[in-house]
Amino acid sequence: MCGEWTSQRYTAMSDTNHPLLANLNDAQREAVLHTGSPLLILAGAGSGKTRVITTRIAWALETLGTRPQSVAAVTFTNKAAREMEERITSMTDKALGVTVRTFHSFCALLLRMYGSACGINTSFLIYDETDAMTLLKNLLKQQYAKNEIKQLFEDIMRAKDLCIAPDGDVERINRNPAFAEIYRQYEERLAATGNLDFGDLIMKTVFLLREHSDVRAAVQMRFSTILVDEYQDSNAAQFILLKELYGPGTSLSVVGDDDQSIYSFRGAEISNILTFHESFPNTRVIRLEQNYRSTGRILAAASAVVSHNQGRLGKTLLSTRGEGNKISLRFVKDNETEALQCAKLYDENPDMETAIIYRVNSQSRSFEEVFTRFSIPFLLVGALRFYERAEVKDAIALLSLFVNPKDEIAFRRIINTPVRGIGEKTLASILEYLPEAKGDVLESLRLSLDSLSKRARSGAQVFLALYQDLAGQMDLTTTSMFIHEAMFKSGLYDFYRGQDKAEGTAKYQNLEELVSAAQAFPGGKDALATFLEGTTLRAPEYEEPAGKRVMLITAHNTKGLEFDRVIITGCEDGVFPMIRTNMWEEPDREAMEEERRLFYVAMTRAREQLILFSARRRLLFGRWSDSSPSRFLAEIPQETLDIKDNTSKPESMDTRFQRGDRVFHDDFGYGFVVESSIKEGNEAVKVRLDSGRTAVFIPEYTSLMKVEGE
Numbered sequence: 001m002c003g004e005w006t007s008q009r010y011t012a013m014s015d016t017n018h019p020l021l022a023n024l025n026d027a028q029r030e031a032v033l034h035t036g037s038p039l040l041i042l043a044g045a046g047s048g049k050t051r052v053i054t055t056r057i058a059w060a061l062e063t064l065g066t067r068p069q070s071v072a073a074v075t076f077t078n079k080a081a082r083e084m085e086e087r088i089t090s091m092t093d094k095a096l097g098v099t100v101r102t103f104h105s106f107c108a109l110l111l112r113m114y115g116s117a118c119g120i121n122t123s124f125l126i127y128d129e130t131d132a133m134t135l136l137k138n139l140l141k142q143q144y145a146k147n148e149i150k151q152l153f154e155d156i157m158r159a160k161d162l163c164i165a166p167d168g169d170v171e172r173i174n175r176n177p178a179f180a181e182i183y184r185q186y187e188e189r190l191a192a193t194g195n196l197d198f199g200d201l202i203m204k205t206v207f208l209l210r211e212h213s214d215v216r217a218a219v220q221m222r223f224s225t226i227l228v229d230e231y232q233d234s235n236a237a238q239f240i241l242l243k244e245l246y247g248p249g250t251s252l253s254v255v256g257d258d259d260q261s262i263y264s265f266r267g268a269e270i271s272n273i274l275t276f277h278e279s280f281p282n283t284r285v286i287r288l289e290q291n292y293r294s295t296g297r298i299l300a301a302a303s304a305v306v307s308h309n310q311g312r313l314g315k316t317l318l319s320t321r322g323e324g325n326k327i328s329l330r331f332v333k334d335n336e337t338e339a340l341q342c343a344k345l346y347d348e349n350p351d352m353e354t355a356i357i358y359r360v361n362s363q364s365r366s367f368e369e370v371f372t373r374f375s376i377p378f379l380l381v382g383a384l385r386f387y388e389r390a391e392v393k394d395a396i397a398l399l400s401l402f403v404n405p406k407d408e409i410a411f412r413r414i415i416n417t418p419v420r421g422i423g424e425k426t427l428a429s430i431l432e433y434l435p436e437a438k439g440d441v442l443e444s445l446r447l448s449l450d451s452l453s454k455r456a457r458s459g460a461q462v463f464l465a466l467y468q469d470l471a472g473q474m475d476l477t478t479t480s481m482f483i484h485e486a487m488f489k490s491g492l493y494d495f496y497r498g499q500d501k502a503e504g505t506a507k508y509q510n511l512e513e514l515v516s517a518a519q520a521f522p523g524g525k526d527a528l529a530t531f532l533e534g535t536t537l538r539a540p541e542y543e544e545p546a547g548k549r550v551m552l553i554t555a556h557n558t559k560g561l562e563f564d565r566v567i568i569t570g571c572e573d574g575v576f577p578m579i580r581t582n583m584w585e586e587p588d589r590e591a592m593e594e595e596r597r598l599f600y601v602a603m604t605r606a607r608e609q610l611i612l613f614s615a616r617r618r619l620l621f622g623r624w625s626d627s628s629p630s631r632f633l634a635e636i637p638q639e640t641l642d643i644k645d646n647t648s649k650p651e652s653m654d655t656r657f658q659r660g661d662r663v664f665h666d667d668f669g670y671g672f673v674v675e676s677s678i679k680e681g682n683e684a685v686k687v688r689l690d691s692g693r694t695a696v697f698i699p700e701y702t703s704l705m706k707v708e709g710e
Contacts, residue, residue, distance in 0.1 A: 020059050020091060024051075031286045032056045034253075035064075038246075038280040040231075040273070041255040044317045045302075045604035046293025046562070049255050053227055054084055056253060057098065058091035066225055068097035074106050075229035078537070080560070081105075084229065099223070103238050104198065105537050107205040111196070114215045118208050121194040123529060125400050126536040129153075130393065131409040132190075132197040138412070139189050140182070156183050160199030161267040162236045163206050192439050194406045198536070202237040209244040220247035231256035231276070235267035243279070252280065258313050259306045262556060262598045270311060270594075291317045293562055295324020297640045298610050302603040305635045309593040321607075326642040328611040329571075329633065331659050333646070338569055338613045339366040341646075343374050345567065345611065346550055352609070355551040355563040357602045359576040363569060364552045371550065381553040387535050391496050391507040395514055396535055398490055399483065401442070402471060403529045408434070411441040418495040420459025426452060430460075442467060466490055479521035479528050487511050555602040566606035568599075571614040572627035573688070587692055599632050628688055629660070634672030635690070638662045638707070656699065657685045662707045668695060670707070 021029055028048060031041050032055050043049030057073060060066035073088075075081050085100040101109065112122045127135065133153045140149060155174045164170055166184035173179070190197060196204065209216040226245055228234070231254035234242075246252055254276060261270040277283035291299055296319040303317055332338050342356055356367055361382055371378045386392060394417050400410035408431070415430075416422045422430070430448040437443035445460055452460060470486055477485070487493045496507040517535075521527045551563070555576075570576050577595035579587050603610060614629045643660040657663065661673040663685070671687040674694065678684075685697045685704060697704045 018059075018063070020055055020062060024055065025290050027286060027288050027290065028052050028055075031288070032059050034284055034286065035251070037282040037284055038276075039253040040276050040283050040285045041253065041288060042285060042313060042315055043255050043257055043288040044291060044315055045257065045260065045601070046291040047288035047317070048290075048292060049229070049257075049288060050080075050084065050087065052288065053229055053253070053255050054087040054091065057088050057225075057227060058095070060225060060251075061094040061098070062092050068095060069099075070223060071097075071225045071227070072099045072101075072106060072223040073227045073229065074101060074103050076102060076233050077560075078102060078105075080229060102537060103234075103241070104201045105533075107201040107241070108533060108537065110205050110219060111201065111208070114208060114212075114219070115204070117212050117215050118204070120196070120204065120208075121404075123194070123404065123525075125195045125404050125407060125410075125529065125532055126201070127190070127195055127197045127409060128536050129198065130388075131413075134409050134412065135189060135193075136182075136186050138408075139185055152179070152182060155179065156186060157197075157199045158267070159183065160197075160203045160237065163203050163240050165203075165207070192406070193408050194404050194439070195409075199237075202241055206237065206240050206244055209241075216244065217247075220245065220250060224249050225251045226253070228254040229256075232258055232261040232270060232273045233263050233266075233268045234272045236269055236272075237267075239269065239272045239279075246280065258311075259309075259315075259597055260559070260601050262559065262594060262601055264590075264594055274311060274313060285313075287315045289315050289317055291319050292321075293607055294604060295319055295321050295608060297324050297326055298603065298606050301327055301610070301636045301640045302600050304637050304640075305603070305632050306596060306600040308635050309596055311590070311593055325609060327636065327640055328609075329614070329636075329641050329643045329660060330611065331614050331616070331629070331643075331645040333617070334615050335363070335366045335570075335618045336370075337646070338615055339370040341613070342367065342550075342567055342569070343370050343376055345565075346371075346376050347374075349565075351548055353548065353564040354567065355553055355558065355561070355565070355605065356567045356569060357553055357555050357558055357605070358569050359555055359578050359598075361554060363575075367550075367552050377549040379549045379551050381551060381557050386510065386513070389507070389510055391492070391510050392514055395483070395487060395492060395511055396532060398486055398492070399528060400532060401467065402474060402486075403525060403532060405442045406439040408439075408441055411445075414490075415445075415463060416459075418491045420463060421453070421455035422459050426456045474528065475524050478518075478523050479531055480515055480518040482523065482528065483518050484515045487515070555598050558605050559601060562605050562607055564607050565609040565611070566602070567611045567613065568602050569613045570618065571612050571630040571633055572618065573630055574625075574627060575618065576630055577632065592692075596632060599630075628674045628686075628694060629672060631672075631688055631690075631692055633660075634662070634670070634688055655683050655685075657683065657704075657706070663687055663704055664707050665689075665697065665705075666703045671695075 021032065024032065028051065031039065031052050041049065041052060057071060061068055073084055075084065081100050081102055088095045088098060099106065108126065111120055115122050136153050137149050144152065159170055159173045164173065166180055166187055170180045170183060209219060223245065228242065256273050258270060258273050261268060261273065277285060299317045299319050330341065332341060346354065358364065364380060368380065394414060397410040397413040400407045412427065415427065429451060430445055433444040433447040437447055442464065445464060449457055449460060466489055470489065473485060474482055493508060493511060496511060500506060500508050518531050521531045576599060577592060579591060579595060612633065614633065615627060617624055617626050645659045655676040655678065657673050657676040659673055659675060663673055664670050668689050669691065671689040673685055674688050675686040676683060682698050682700055685699060686694065687697060688694050
């Protein structure tokens with residue numbers, strides 16, 4: 001509890017020679033040693049935040065007498081949770097019992113421990129987005145078009161992210177009078193399966209803690225030390241959850257970076273970190289500003305860009321690695337030239353770890369084609385992930401029925417794969433027996449046998465016999481061997497092996513990989529349920545590959561990664577930032593600030609070399625369009641840049657201003673030259689102003705001047 005930290009505070013703080021405090025800078029040490037009030041650690045990019053949060057846990061266990069069972073550290077990806085747990089274990093032998101999980105996994109744990117208090121089946125499985133949307137689609141039948149169902153589903157998930165139940169203020173999500181009823185019916189159908197969807201995990205945990213004071217007191221007593229990583233990515237439900245978990249004896253620490261909040265499209269609320277000190281009174285704020293990743297010029301440029309945001313708490317990053325090389329800003333003719341120059345950069349130094357970062361996935365096409373042409377090895381991040389593949393989801397659907405025979409979505413997916421003569425109409429007639437079967441889909445199938453056609457009856461009987469045979473083996477073997485038997489006896493192995501031969505795919509190997517993934521699990525229903533929970537909660541994560549392949553990756557996917565050389569492409573307005581404006585309108589401030597934070601994240605992935613590309617025109621979404629340099633380029637200090645303009649110019653052009661020049665106008669202020677050309681004997685200069693607007697000036701008749709070294 002918090003008292004455990006406070007009672008030994010002075011003794012602990014005086015032990016500055018403790019091995020756990022070695023190699024920490026002053027701010028890091030201060031963050032590790034703080035006790036007695038909520039703590040917000042503002043951790044700049046590359047400032048060693050993981051070291052601080054893991055050392056803080058190890059310090060509490062080693063020197064403050066904190067019980068490991070009372071510690072809960074939550075983050076957003078399984079990869080981050082694994083790394084955190086491994087670091088804590090390496091620091092202290094007292095880590096056994098510490099809970100390190102993602103938000104959703106932590107809530108799943110609480111619901112399995114205490115969920116029966118509010119009627120939750122503690123053997124629940126978790127529907128992913130595809131399964132949950134299928135449930136909604138089946139509920140609505142033919143009443144809505146596909147895109148309408150998708151929107152309704154997204155609105156339901158948004159409601160859950162805000163912890164709004166069907167009888168709550170759903171109008172703030174969807175003003176359609178029918179929405180509340182659709183949401184209510186969806187919840188009833190979901191409850192009938194005995195399962196939860198992804199959005200339920202946090203929302204139902206919040207409701208459990210709110211409505212059952214005894215459970216809330218038990219949870220607060222059990223987990224009295226709470227630490228949250230990447231707090232800037234938290235959504236409304238996660239913030240509310242934290243408020244419910246926080247009690248009088250809770251030691252609460254969060255670490256995050258407001259300048260790296262880039263997931264509003266997933267519901268992340270930057271206000272959570274900006275107002276943390278208001279939500280949790282007496283909060284101590286400690287800034288980690290010493291950067292161990294990037295060189296000085298890279299940090300100066302990135303910091304200058306993000307400083308244009310109003311919605312930030314503010315910090316200044318300082319490099320421990322010297323000034324470094326200037327940032328290379330290259331203006332090119334088009335995206336084909338951009339890809340060719342990136343290929344040339346690779347050839348000049350193929351051993352340098354390199355990432356090519358772009359704003360949207362469609363920008364990868366040029367690089368894929370050019371790199372393939374020149375036999376440059378590359379890794380395209382963002383391909384379909386393992387647990388999202390059809391053959392893997394089919395296998396998981398079959399296995400889910402052995403944990404929960406009320407799982408209607410799993411039954412719908414697997415009953416006719418491989419084909420058993422049970423089409424949509426037959427399936428609908430089978431499920432008509434669900435009320436009589438009390439929601440058990442296998443019992444519903446048994447009850448329907450006499451009403452089925454000869455072919456469908458035969459297929460149904462084969463499936464029932466398969467289920468009975470495999471159910472009898474569940475407790476007699478390991479989970480891995482059980483999955484192997486299920487794949488073999490169900491015909492899934494042969495079914496997908498046949499597809500592989502016909503289509504040249506490797507689906508059979510993916511089923512084998514699923515068997516391998518379960519190697520660590522013992523046998524039985526509980527072990528299978530735990531394994532299946534992991535397949536749903538395993539977040540999309542990048543695992544660093546071996547070799548020196550060029551990584552092609554979106555800016556969003558680079559979060560948490562770092563590379564020796566980073567190339568940011570598409571630095572044009574309308575691409576990065578992905579907001580188009582003109583001189584007569586102001587862009588949405590919050591949207592533009594998130595784009596700027598995303599650009600900052602991309603820049604700070606670079607350790608040694610940062611290269612920016614801006615094309616005069618770009619083929620994107622199937623059409624060519626002329627482009628202007630990104631407004632973010634104008635926010636980079638000129639002294640940190642080495643500008644190269646490789647765009648072709650007419651031979652007759654003789655201009656005083658060049659693309660990329662920093663300029664100042666008495667009436668309009670600072671700006672960045674987009675283009676300069678000779679028109680009717682006079683130079684015309686197109687300028688992207690710092691205000692975001694674009695204007696054309698004739699230098700001979702106006703006070704436009706270059707700014708050197710600004």
